[in-house]
Amino acid sequence: MKRMESTAPALPAVGQSLGHESGPLHVAGRATYIDDMLEIQGTLHAAFGMSTCAHGRITKLDLEPVRKAPGVVAVLTAKDIPGLNDVGPIIHDDPILADGLVQFYGQAMFLVVAETHEAARRAARKAIVEYETLPAFLTAAEAAAAESWVLPPVHMQRGPDTQAVLAAAPHRLSGRAAHGGQEHFYLEGQIAYARPGEQDSMHVYSSTQHPTEMQHAVAHMFGWHSHQVSVECRRMGGAFGGKESQSAQIACAAALAAWKTGRPVKLRLDRDDDMSITGKRHDFEFEWEVGFDATGQILGLKLLMASRCGFSADLSGPVNDRALCHFDNCYYLDSVDVRNLRCKTHTVSNTAFRGFGGPQGMFAIEYIIDDIARFLGVDPLDVRRVNFYGPSSGDARITTPYGTKIEDNVAPALVEELVASSDYRARRAAVAAFNASSPVVKRGIALTPLKFGISFNATMYNQAGSVVHVYADGTVMVTQGGTEMGQGLYTKIRQIVANEFGLPADAVRMAATDTSRVPNTSATAASSGTDLNGKASQDAALKIKARLAAFFAQQHGVAAESVVFADGKLISGDIQQAFGEVVIAAYRARVQLWDAGFYATPKIHWNKDTMQGKPFFYYAYGAACAEVAVDTLTGESSVLRVDILHDVGKSINPDIDIGQIEGGFIQGMGWLTSEELWFRPDGSQKGRNMTHAPSTYKIPAASDCPAILNVKLFDNANVEDSIHRSKAVGEPPLMLAFAVFFALRDACSAARGSAAPLNAPATAEAMLRAIGGLA
């Protein structure tokens, strides 16, 4: 692992690899997650009763045995909900508790409230339920055949008539591929702890990426106003998109139980329940027809993208929109005709997951390019290169299918640097030589690039607020709208604010995110946490600084513009005074020492009806080169070496950014290799997710990581005025993992002797099948 040395001594806190602000707490078991909070006297515990039918009408729901179970205080159903029985973030089709109709196996039907967590879980299994079974579609293909949608299909056509371009193209290929979904597997499961308050109010501790949406969902459920509900989150034990909308059902259920019983109620899902109830990454199926020339340059592309959305719309619309805005990846597509299906299935409602449709869209184009290269018998890297967007300095080949001009394209330069540093060409030759003499084990290698758009597609979410307090003793507290899920947001914000005041980072304390302190927050999602909340926090700090500088200038008879905040002091020429001394004097002089900051991302606009505009402020880039080995007797594989070069702009905290890069890469590798969701295809448990626990759902373990992993930051300040010219890093690195998948396909193709029809996840079985070693 190599690290970019900080080149910014003038900004002491920014650009340095400060440790995670909770690191010392994490390692000592002293970081408080919601289940660790000291319980308020009288606290009750809740558990869901869940359906055992994929699609059916509830003909009998006998809850008497549940009510009579030891320790049970209340049993609640949809009828107990005074307001809206819904947590759909966009479309109102997502009940908190099923009301008469169940639409997936595992759907919550009732809520047990009991004296202990265990008593609630035990009682929840005692209900007597009967269903009138209805037809259930489990896959996108089944749903598409029946035209079962959560949202209408979307069609995107751009450039010359695609059918005509295809007809005239020197070469045409058609193909199909699919990838699986992905369980978030945050280590801390879903949890909420609701405390009823006076004057019909509710405070909810929620493990959520989106406190404001939790606030709205709870208020709507009660038929209340927003000011009656407050939601707080200090930290999550991981989220990855799985606590953006999915936390709402948990928060609402806990709040409902607290309101009904008048006592604090904690709802912590058992892992099996969590994985059965909550949505996952959308799996997609693709079909295409592509026309290209002898160099592999794509002339026209007709693409069908069908996603399994599950039983409700949830965030499936925006996820699919992002897939439509990322199937181009780094490549210019002159003529495209894309049809995108948002299939309604009788499975759990799929949701946000790191990348949010971006990885799904990119999977398609990377597969198509791989196919073209195998058809032409050339290195896939060369086909990638001939299709790159043109230089941003010119006008040719720089417009995306959604109408944005790419103004910061560094993909070609970044890829060239990685080709050299990874020794890609020589290693490809070595792989071929190895394969020629190795009948059982085959190696593969691939180098794949990524470009990821930064900003929420929906423009309105690109805003943030922050409140910065300077206390009279010179210490600083920041409350901002972003949430901490491990990504280091609080650490970076702390650096940004400390940097403005010229203070050491430990002079700045981060307060829990709380809707009663910063309102109308956006989800901490779309990789935007630091971009938005960092700028808002900086804005607040700048306002306070301006007042302190003016006060200091007045006191010392210097110009306010000359005042510098550095080394814990205010400095103007030869005059300097400790920050704390200035602050207490300013307080006594009745200068406002706190302020609110706000930020709205500039330059962006989006028309969701035409799917045209500039939805992204800028793009983050990266590339990875992976080498693998595949055992052709079993399909088992090993990732031998990975080289990564990734663009985080000018890094605020290089080690935290590298942590995001490596973690995202490994998570993406899990999605594409070992993580397989399996729903019972038939029988009395049709639709039941059998991969509902880590015993059956396999995320990467330590030994799965490549023995050689070289990660380097690409030297590239953001061309846009982002916070300290950095770039967002949360999601993009997940897509570095395509290098592993396509290296595996390379090895499988070497074994097969032709393009291997490998789908993701590339489990041992999938690879043995793709090799042709399985009937």
Added chain:
Amino acid sequence: MTQRPIQFWHRGRIVQASGLSPQRTVLQWLREDEHCVGTKEGCGEGDCGACTVVIGTRDDAAPGGVRLEAVNSCIQFLPTLDGKALFAIEDLATAEALHPVQQAMVEHHGSQCGFCTPGIVMSLWADYEKREAAPTRDEVNQCLSGNLCRCTGYRPIVDAARAAWDKPVVKIDRSPLRAALDELAALSSLEYEFAGQHFYAPRSLAELAQRCEALPGARILAGSTDVGLWVTKQLRELGNIIYLGAVAELKSIQREADALVIGAGVSLSDAFAALVTDEPAWTELAQRFASTPIRNAGTLGGNVANGSPIGDSMPGLIAVGTRIILQKGERVREMPLEDFYLAYQKTAREPGEFVRALRIPLRREGTHFRTWKVSKRMDQDISAVCAAIALSIDTAGVVTEARIAYGGMAATPKRAAQAEAALQGKLLDAATVRAAMQALAQDYQPLDDMRATAAYRMQVAQNLLWRWWLDHSGAGVLRAQEVTA
């Protein structure tokens, strides 16, 4: 024997616990009763490692007479702690300083969300206490085989585990701990009752035999790595429990003239260490069997007695000709392990009878044994197929004995009679092996499930026979794991 509280050492004192269900887990006790909330629940089934704690036991062979091992607290029942010591994440740092492992984790950005971190630190700490020098990357990976992290990608954790050794070494003082464990060892056998449910932890074989015979319906408990899930996931009531873990005689490994006799209370870690010493072909399975904390808690006897069709030890044990030793009262009987399995989750064990030991033949010249598992993930996974092949070959190249067994292929761990017959007495060559591969199709009718399809299981079972042949005949690189960049 009279009833007494559960007694164990925790945070510098001997804890006396009573008034709690014997099915209460160590994790529940820590978090809900003691408010030691540093230890986390991630899955409740021993698969993620967030709940990892370290257990101390008397062991004269270990430094300071105390053995320290990481286990999953979410599936350990509190009464199994009786006579032992419990360390949780709160016990590492002093008021002044973090432990070197913790400090290195901070400095190397080894935590992001931090939820898996206490468990990871405990696994690393148990390993740190065991060794004298920094571990290699592979050793850290082995140590962490039962700890999942979803944020970091592990690299910084591995770096931290190694860098901890760059700091002054800090190890616990084991003498007061040993003294406390000696004091606990002098107690009577544990007989514990709550709400009519009994938990017995006999300390001698005779007492165990008597107890099992008197209570033939009692649940026999060893490592609880499976039974624990019956409680945490299926919410089952276990009834009366007889725990094997305190019986000293069951903890022994005896090397006889032609066999290892491994007591039913021997942990998988110790059992595999003994097996590997005798027969290196066990090495890979020994590393891939579940995870380090599961192997520390679980027993070989328990894996065998449980009789799961996907248990990973039985195919190999059957292939090498292991006999199972059963005891009921004073009656001791022995049978070939394959005869112990009658049907799905049905064994030849009679009510009141218990598994006492396994008699595992030592490695024999001329017998060529291999055992492999195939699963979605290298570590901590359940096999789609587990294969074990032991062929005895004479100097003329003729197969004198073929013993082949598979897991994941049938309702029990089962020998491949047809494939064996295809090899028995034949001159071993590629054609003979191909014939045995074909014959396997008559031996098994595997199932489709979330781990693999029936077609894959059969194909891989056949291919692993081929692998045995390639391996035996010395053909090149055979495993993806053998390749380096």
